[in-house]
Structure formats: C-alpha cells, structure tokens
Amino acid sequence: MVLQKRLDYGFNGYQVPATPRATRSARVIYFIVTKRVPFRKRVEDSQVGAFDLLATVAGKLLLDKECSRASTNTSSAEDQSGVEKTTVKEERQDGDQSLKLETCNHESTSREFYVSELVSQTNDPNYSSRESPSLQNDAHLGFASVITSSDCSERFDAQKLMNGKIKNEMGSLPCKVETGPFLCGTSGGCLKPEAENKRLKDEELHGTDKVSTGEVADTCPLEDPVVLDGKPPPLVSSDSSGKLRSCGDHNPLRSFPLRRDDVNVVSRDDDEKSSGCTHPSRIKDSFRSTPCIGDRRIRKILASKYWKVASKLKDVTFSNSDENSKSGYYGRSTYKCLRSERNYPFKKRKFLHYSSVSNSDGGTSNEGISDSPEKSINGNTASVYPKMHGVTGESSSLADQRKSFHSRDSHVKLRIKSFRVPELFIEIPESATVGSLKRTVMEAVTAILGGGLRVGVLLQGKKVREDNKTLLQTGISHDDQMDALGFSLEPNPSQTSPLLCPGSSPLKCPCDTPLPLARHPANPGLVNQVTCDPSPEPHMLNLGNFVESDHDSAPTDMSLGKNLTDSKALVAVPAMSVEALAAVPAHRKSKRSEVVQRRIRRPFSVAEVEALVQAVEKLGTGRWRDVKLRAFDNAKHRTYVDLKDKWKTLVHTARISPQQRRGEPVPQELLDRVLTAHAYWSQHQAKQQLKPQQPETCLLLYNTPK
C-alpha cells in the first residue's frame, strides 16, 4: 500500500513532527493539543503549604472536567500574615483555548464547580468561599461527605457511618469550631470581593451558630442525600461525572493542624468508588476512602451508554464500612468486572452515582478538597454548588467554619485563569470524522484530567516542588511574585489522584497498584493514538494512548512514544469526565495499567466488502475464522467477529431499501451477492460444512437462487 500521507497539525502553534509511519493504512493526523483549563481559584492563606495549594487546584481541575479553557493566569494574591485561611474560588471562564472544549450536556449549561478546600485549620470565621449563587445546599454541604446517589442502598450505610462519625467529631471538636475573628477583613490583605466580604460578615454574625456541632451533625446526613439525590438523574456517567471527591478525612481524632496528608483531593472514583484512594490519612479515615481510580472512572466515562446517564454526583465515599468492602470489590474487580459493569450500566451507576464527596470533615479537622458536586443531572447550577457554596450563603457551612478556625495568616489570592495542559498527541485516521476528532481530543483531554493529573506550581518559571513549604516561604504570597506564579497540569503517574499521593503522604490507595501503566503491546497499527507528554515529573504517565492496530502494522507510533518519555502508552480512554462532556465512550480496564477503549470505528470499504463477500461465497457463513484468514489476514483490525458482524450488517443492508442505507454506499451488485450467498449458505449449512472447499461450485450454486 502506499504510505499514507499524514497531516500534521499543531495546536497552539506547536507542530508535531510527523513520525514516520510504516503503516499504510489511513493517514494519520497528529495533533498536539495544548489545552488549558480555565478556571480561577483564589487561594487565601499564605500559610497554606504549597501542597495544599496544589491539592486545591488539582481538586478544582478534576471538578471541572467539563470545560477547559486555556491560559493560565494567576491573579493577584495577597498575603497577609497571620491568617490561615484558604479559600478557593473557581470560576469558569470561557477563554481562549486552542481547543475548545464544550460541554455536551444539554442540560445545564453552567455548572460551576467549586472546590474548596482546604484545609485550614484556622479559626477564622471568615473564610470566604465562593460567591456562587447557589447556596441552597450549603448548609448541608458544608459538611462533608456527601453521599450522593440516591439509589444505592449502600449509601445508607455510609450515611449512617458518616453520621456517627460526624457526630463524634463534632462532639469532640466543638471548640475548634469557634469562629474566630475575622481575619480576612481585618487582615488587610484580603482582596476578597465585596460579595465575599458580605459573606464574611454574615459568617461572623451567624457563623458561630452554625458551627455548633449539633447543627452540623444534623445537617450533614440529610444533606447529602438531598443534594445529590436531587438531581438524580440518571445519568451520570459514573465516573465521569465526578470524580472528584474530596477527601477529607474525618477523623475525629485528628488534631487540628492539618497535614498535607489530610488534604486529599480525590477525584475520580469510578464506579467503584471503592477503593479509596487516597489518602486517608493516617488515621483511620473513616470517612471516605477514596477510590483510587483513575481507571475506573475513565472507563465509566467512556462507556457511552452511561454517559447519558445522568449526573452523578458525587461519589460517596463511604467509610470503610460496608461500603468499602463493596467498593473494594468493585474496585478490584478485574477487567471483567468492569466490563460487565459496562454492560450493565445500571449497576454501575448505582455505585458510581455515589460519588463521594467528602468534604467533610467534621468541620473540624481537615478538609479535603471538596469538590463540588459533580454534575447534577440537570446540570443545574445549584446542584453543582451544593456543598461548598454554602459558604456564601451561609457562612456557617462547616467548611467555612473550619477554615475560619485557624485563619490568622494573611491570604494569598490567586486567580488562575487557565491551566496549561500537557501536550497531547493524537493520531487519527484521515477518514475519521470531525466528530470523531473532537471526541478523540476530548478523550485525550479527559483522560488526562480524569486520569489523574497533578498540578505544578511555577514561580517565575521555576517549578516549585516543595509541597510542604508554605506560600509565604515560597514567596508565592508576595504580591510581586504573583505575576510570576503559574500552574500547570501534569500527567500524574499514578492514576490515583495525583495530589493525593504527593509527597510522602503515607496514605496509600488500596487501589493503587503500583503498576504503572501497562504498555500497550503493540498493536501493529495504531489508529488513534493519544499520548501525553510525559511531564518532567518523575512519575509521568501517559494518559491515554489509544492504540489501534490497523492492517498495517506500523510501529510508527513508537516513535511518537519517544517523545513521551518512556511512557507506556496507555490506551486513552475517551473519557469524559464530566457528564456534560461525556460523550466519549471509553472503557478502561481496571487498573490503570490499561485503559480500554472502544475500538475506533472503521467502516468497511467497498473493497473490503468485496473481499468479504467473495470469501463468504466460497467459505460460507459460519467459518469466520477462515474468512478472516483468507481475506483479511493482513487486516489486523478486522477480527473474525468483525467480519461476522459485517456480514450480518451487509445482509441487513441488502434487505433494506437503498434510501435507508447509510454510510458509504455498497454497490448493489455486492449486496445482491450477499443475499445470494447468504441464502445459499443458509440452506446448505450442514452440507457445506462437509465440503466447504469448493468455491467454484458454490458460486455456481448460488447463482441460482435457491
């Protein structure tokens, strides 16, 4: 065959060198995509460790899978010493992006995510949260974990557990809850918007009350269900949707100062929510275990069927109790399990839906990053905001309170307009449709976002690696440095939530298997491939790599691979993390090692149909392996099952009116042959089996319609 010509496109001005490809198959297009995820966050608290900051940002990203936008910015930040409070605010902005990501949902357009998190132990009353409008859930939200899916019965258990814990925590923590002086306002540094200020004020006024443990306890349990359930929809792809969960540990035991460990950003869970991923910190984390998962989630996301499902909200992270076991089960489930899940979306959904949001902490201790609710089904904004938002409205939300506790430092406000997403390489056949291209890119993007990425903090162009340093120590809190502050998204080696694992956190995700990604064995040909550049970081992973083989075996990609570090290419699963996005089907295998993706669709060409028809005429139906060997031995991407399916569709096509046929028209002559051969072989099933070898004869026979 002729070498295909390849089109190389560079997004964002990057051109990807074409890799030599041996394949003859279709032309491949490479894209390098740099995506940016837009969002702004405000982080206040110079005291917050860099790690926390990262966690916060990461959490946000996860939440936002839906839309991404380009460009990063940081906006002003101020630090005020003394207050420890962190506020993160996110907003979406449409930005510029080289690739524009759009949400698929029709439902709601705007969704806002909030992540908030953080951790602080401050007493400040002021923590501000977001302005987001929806506050409805806030109160509830504040707390923590939310168990979302209504469906699951399991959830109940979880709730129970949670409640219990929460209560306990509350009980123990009352003191902590106090509202502190309003640091923000006072500390002059705060840049909070007016709205926030108001909030703060409100908080001051009300905060205390809210804080009371009793309240917390009450609210929490209820909330979750309410919020989450409210939007129940069906759809959510499991993972996609949410994925983020915050991991807040709720240990009652914990001491206040949070550690980095405490903060977890977890995001994806997949269906299985089970394995927790992260960090639970050292202590027992009762609450939530987060799943580790990138894979699962991706998978879920991918599964197209599921996509439609409504929102999922949050995974519930349950405590260890029953849930865990369950979750564990799923999590660990093997590939097969996953698959099965796919098939049975319902099941999955149940699990998935529960995305957990763990936000909670009992208000006390720590907080993980909470994410906002994933998507609500409807996409209502409100649903989205549920938890954290409360902040605004009620200052009282637990989270707020928590934050407030310790705040004493000055705050650093950051505005991140967008994140730069690592480069992605996408390879797609020329014959692919624009839609498929979009999907492919989406998959790549989502794979990255959902697959676990880490946030890198750049200060004056230098990577700030010391997660434990405070912003103050790092210099991030200095106004003059704000301009030099940048964030980047990097592939996270372990799928587990990147942030989670940072550093030394002791936590481990059960899920995590140490295994890195599995390499895709070579499929000879690659059809689509998406790879992510390895980031410099130590653990880089490649996110998705989707490899498909074509007839040609073109090792070619490997060359690309070079770019990627050694990356093992993962199969990229198209995942849309966000429901909204969702659209891409993806399947992943369990374990991050592999991501399974639905094979790309490769319509049969007329030539292939011809070959198939000819082979079937000779061999008959029912001997697909032989047909494959005879006519498609070189087409690795055509399996005997594919041939059988194609034959099935050909027969169907031949029987319907031409007007009803779609796709590349198949010559009527071939269709006639299909019908003839089909009829012939149908009749001679038994006989033919005996003498399959004589094509000629067969042909003669069929000519005469039986």
Place this chain on the structure above:
DNA sequence: ATTAGGG
C-alpha cells in the same frame, strides 16, 4: 479460540 446472536 470460535461461533452465534443480542445489544
């Protein structure tokens, strides 16, 4: 690993 069928 194949085949047959349903989805």
Place this chain on the structure above:
DNA sequence: CCCTAAT
C-alpha cells in the same frame, strides 16, 4: 462494535 454464552 461490544459482550455473552456456548462450543
């Protein structure tokens, strides 16, 4: 195309 069940 995927997935299963049955071979």
